[in-house]
Amino acid sequence: MYSIKKILIGTTIVGVICVAGIRKYFYTNKKNDLKTATEAMESQEKFDEKGSVEDFQKGEPKGDTNIAQFAKLVVKTPKGTRDHKPHQMSLRDPVFEKIKAIFKRFGAPCIDTPVFELKEILTGKYGEESKLIYNLEDQGGEKLSLRYDLTVPFARYLAMNKITNFKRYQISKVYRRDNPAMIRGKFREFYQCDFDIAGEYDTMIADSECVAIIASILKALGLPDFTIKINHRLILDGIFDVSGVPVDKFRTVCSSVDKLDKSPWEEVRKEITEQKGIAEEVADKIGKYVKLNGGKELIDELLDNEELRRSTSSKQGLEEMKLLLQYCDFLNVSQNVVFDLSLARGLDYYTGVIYEAVLKATVVENGKNVGIGSVAGGGRYDNLVGVFDPKGKPVPCVGVSIGVERIFAYLEANAATKPRTTETQVLVCSTQKNLLEPKMKIVTELREANINAEILYKANPNILLQLQYGEKNQIPLAIVIGNSEIEKNVVTVRNIATREEEKIPRERLIEKITERLNKL
Secondary structure (H helix, E strand, C coil): CHHHHHHHHHHHHHHHHHHHHHHHHHHHCHHHHHHHHHHHHHHCCCCCCCCCHHHHHCCCCCCCCCHHHHHCCCCCCCCCCCCCCHHHHHHHHHHHHHHHHHHHHCCCCECCCCCEEEHHHHCCCCHHHHHHCCECCCECCECEEECCCCHHHHHHHHHHCCCCCEEEEEEEEEECCCCCEHHHCECCEEEEEEEEEECCCCCCHHHHHHHHHHHHHHHHCCCCCEEEEEEEHHHHHHHHHHHCCCHHHHHHHHHHHHHHHCCCHHHHHHHHHHHCCCCHHHHHHHHHHHCCEECHHHHHHHHCCHHHHCCHHHHHHHHHHHHHHHHHHHCCCHHHEEEECCCCCCCCCCCCEEEEEEEEEEEEECCEEEEEEEEEEEEECCCHHHHHCCCCCCCCEEEEEECHHHHHHHHHHCCCCCCCCCCCCEEEEECCCCCHHHHHHHHHHHHHCCCCEECCCCCCCCHHHHHHHHHHCCCCEEEEECHHHHHHCEEEEEECCCCCEEEEEHHHHHHHHHHHHHHC
16 A cells, blocks of 8 residues: 555656646747747748637647737736626616616617717717727728717717607717726726707707706716706807807817816816917906806806807807706706806717716725716707718707716725625525435426526535525525425425524425515
8 A cells, every 4th residue: 555655646746747847848948939830830821811829729820820929918808998797797787777767767768779880970070089989990891980979879870760850768888099097987998878869849848858867867876966067059159259269169179178177277278278279368268257157147147248248159058058947947956957167078069058967976096085077968969960861951969978887986986785796586405415306396496486596506515505605695595405305395494694494385385485585
């Protein structure tokens, strides 16, 4: 016996040394091996563009595959993206369901559009933000881009299908080559939840509905203090006009003003004068207005402003804002609404009312409290659909987009405990061996009765391990069977949290389990 053990130990040591030697040889000679492999591949005439690392591993290299690339592969998610773990998905799913429920409450059906569009569909619709669009390589003669938002694809959808009156919601991912700030929920791949109303309707009724939708969603999610800022593109255009901004620079100056939520006026003024070529005295006139915010009193004050009264666009915008605030009163959301002249929304397609919801809450980033910022935005875009119509026929539209990733960032940072990751209601357990068949029959019976149930994927699991699994996953009930239960045609029902047990007749299993679950 001793000699056999000695031989086994010696064999093991030799095996370890051999494996270590092979590893050392591989890593020492990896560069030379790769160089040789690459040279061999390049010498073959069969190469095409379908080469892969699998081909190389089979000794059948094809194409110009860079072998070193695979050898040094870094396994991570791309910058600005992330995986969502089970506890995060348990938090996200109910949020999506609440948002969907409110969209449906306001009467919208759901549509979906492709994740990529023809490049020309997206080009020129976002002003200075267009540089953030992800352009794809030429695909079969079509130049494509990943969608930047859900609004332009919706406008394309309306024009393509010749729809003039419609409202819809859509919850889908969008993509932007922006600088990510993961803790604050700023990603390059993220969900948007959009609600849009298309068609000719009386002034500000549909617009006020969108404001009410924002308020309803934020309240339903139990978010703390929030403010819905509202403004009007016509008012901004009037301000730029009376301040002396050339008409062809309205949109570029608007993009600068849009940064006031993140930067002080001094920095924005510097950008307007030095980068946009606007005179300092003109910038100072703009600054006098964009620092203002308030309610109905401010609107009345601006309507009496001699300078703005010279602008017909400002007068129209102010009258519409006055009506919007009145409708917000009717819809019981005015307590969260403020008229803010610094709100600009930099996207080129907006033509009328614009709005943005801001959370006052903060999250900790690099040891500092940082504001979550904007969690919803939108506005009126009356001319976008006409861009895609062969005859240029416009379809007035207004919509709102919920920036749900920033909401998730706040909820995750403030979650007291990790939520349940499964919705299992019953765990079927056994105390003895060779009971897999009755367990499978019981779990099937439960599932057919629409009760969420599971078993461990072992033929003869230890009862302690089964109950520990139930506790770890916060499963409320366990059904425990053994040979004695089978002989007596009963099962033991155990409350996993309190450990209270009760024996019930096998034929009344579904009835009793349903009663128990209804009391939880």
